[in-house]
Amino acid sequence: MPVSPGSCKTGERLRRVVETISAPSRGGGTGQEDFIRVTVSVGVAEYRAGENADDLYLRADNCLYRAKAEGRNRVEGDCDADLWGGGPLDLSE
Incomplete structure (x- = not known):
């Protein structure tokens, strides 16, 4: 399940x-x-029902490593807006 666009x-x-x-x-x-x-890379993960804290942390950490591998100074997570019914996700706000 992806994280919410928010x-x-x-x-x-x-x-x-x-x-x-x-x-x-x-x-x-x-x-x-x-x-x-100064820049920052961000890994985004949201709590899943029944998930323990270690698993949540591991998913966020994996997203962070992906952000660094893709060029740093970026946000990575399961941020696919199509799964939320909105087409490409607009992060310009």
Whole structure:
């Protein structure tokens, strides 16, 4: 069973907020302060009736590893909107 589109949208909103963050970094010993870009990969899983916490965590962790393998700075889960009757999922909100 896929996760709801709302869960994926929440993950995408979080990813976009984090992407706007820049963290100060000492410029490699130059004495000047530089900034590094901060990004996040998100694995999305929703609780299934009767599922234990370890299984839920494992599914979310697997989605996270898939996000990293697919290029990082992304949200991965079973976010197929077609299964929810909506066509391609619009994460632009």
